[in-house]
Amino acid sequence: MSSPVVAPRSVAATPARGSARPLLFLAMAVCSGATVANVYLAQPLLALLAGGFGASRSAAGVVVTCAQFGYAAGILLLVPLGDVRRRRPLLGALLAVTVAMLLAAAAAPGLAVLAAATALIGGATVIPQVLVPLAAELAPPERRASVVANVQIGLLTGIVGSRVVGGAVGQLLGWRAVYLLAAALTAVAGAVTVRLLPAEGERTGPRYTSLLASLPRLLREQPALRHSSLLHGALFGAYSATWTTLVLVLTGRHYHFSSAVAGLFGLLGLAGAVAAPWAGRFIDRRGPLPIAAAALLLTLLSAGAYALGSSRLVAVILGIVLANVGVQWSQLANQARVLAHLPDVRSRANTVFMVIVFLCGAVAAAASTACYGAFGWGGVCAVQAALALAGLLVLPAAYRYDSNNHH
Template identity: 45%
Template sequence: MAAAAGLSVANLYYHQPLLGEIGRTFQASDRALGLIPAFSQVGYALGLLFIVPLGDSLERRRTIVVMTALVSLALMGVAIAPNMPWMVIASGVVGVTTVVPQLLVPLAAHLAPETQRGRVVGTVMSGLLIGILLSRTAAGLLGVRFGWRAMFWIAAALMLVLVVVLRLTLPSQPASSTLPYPALLRSLGGLVREEPLLRLHSLLGALTFGSFSAFWATLALYLQSMPEHYGPQVAGLFGVVGVAGAVAAPLVGRYADVRGDRRINMFAVGVLFLSFVVLALLGHSLWGIALGVILLDLGAQANQIANQARVYALRPEARNRLNTVYMVTYFAGGASGAWLGSMAWSRWGWLGVCAVGGGMALTGLVVLGFAGLRRPAA
């Protein structure tokens, strides 16, 4: 499940180190290129909202296999894009269909013993984050050697292989709810109203992933603008550096199994804020960016695992719908961060990107502070 989550979520991020190459192909501006990651994240949020709830009312293995096949077709659409509008729309369709990781994570939580749920979720999420990070490395290396279109053809082929593997290896899991589809969607609002912890951790997830996305959506453009004019390969290699943060996921999950407080969220968001201080002060050098990337990915991943461990514990019979609310908010925050980061880059350069990312992380710390003040009264 960790490997499948990593391979499938990677589809959302192959374009990031290749934005410069895509821009040259279509003669697109930096502002237009910013629409590609933004539409990918918005599409993903729409897929989470309208497709992931079906994981509670349909046989889960079949749903996962069908969505994996559909994302392969969407990737082929990106690979043959003849112009920039097609590229942007096709990227959005890839986002809509790339919901397999968010069907796999609740399934893993469902299969795991209660005392090990945080560790299991952490393991699958570490695979997911490694997929996000190494997708940039793979795209940077393969995109330079074979062209950016080849990367998406390769990704489509990988998804077809994954269709077969998932069909043969995943256990069949019956539906946990008999609600019809319209009732499933309506129940999302009830979960938001009735679960304050869901609201809190969804907001924290949105702010931290927005901060994360502001950096990664603009890194390739920043590296290209430096005096050395670093290309997609260098941008992709920072994904390897970021894997150091992903190894924290199972450790965070074990801590979340033992303790249910928010100290790990405060620590994680604080590390995320610190990463943008480092990137602003030391981002003129590759080693400074590398240090910032390690802190960025550690903070983002630790916060994500702590959030999901608490959210999945709320209502076992509604885990896919809880995940829908959480992840729709999370990726809406990611889309906002990618767009704000791109706008800040086009107007104020690298310091503007760091201000956006650091500002979103700082807002997360303020939210946690207010939540801690309200808790004794509640």
């Protein structure tokens, strides 16, 4: 398939992809987990931040918001550089900025400085979104989805671990220690990964402004990118709707769990990491769309389980497990599909994919809070089911396209 944009060229030969590079791929997974955790550090620390700065919890929440917006901006503005810049110096620069800003956050004298540092942390710690296309490029074609699955496992583990470990360390040593620990982990994991990356020759491509201008054209001209962005955007929106408001159910009048106990339910999200390797192997053998379809069906089943969960704890647990396996399978399948269809512009394709998915999740999360207030938990579960059904409507077009464009 021809690309709508000029692919970068290297003056040196691209490194051979025949070897499995197990140590490199393991380092990529660990680095992805260590760096993506930086986006979520403040979430379990809100009470400590509010107490430390003499602010309300809602005021301290601006730190979480800044991290999320910074991450979205970084995906949009920095990840496309992976198509036209050598990845070792690009990752080295991102790591240096991230570590510097984590140290600045640890020393922040006030909430405004911490929020500003957190925004810059989010913008620079888009390292996993550079590593995923790079892992797909370096992996042998017959193992590409399996390798990407392993990197995604690191990503998910980092998200879950940041909330659990961050909360425990913050409670024991204070919130500043969390940022210092994150700086150390980021520096070590990043340095090892960059050291193991194969050397590249000079890469040339469009100017930066042209690079960004190519993003909407890429979405317009590439059906596979549109299909997978819509498929996972709908499913991630469904996942975000219930995940955002689930804490209100767990701490509500039926269960009366504390916020700390409710947070432990997040560990059930690791079910997605456990199920990812099998899905990666299946995708390598049979293609991504069967896994994408299974993910949507699991999300529908999860909505039903969640609906029963307002009074049955076992149903809540089942809903969490199904939803997390579904969202992990969907991300893996749709991301692998995009990277396979657009090998010459993987970083830009990943940028478009992640921005659309992020926006869908943000809109659904915001809508779910209003829906919970108006219709209760049952209404939120209905939103999850409706979005999963919307994703299923996109599947036939994706299957038709893939049957005519084998990769």
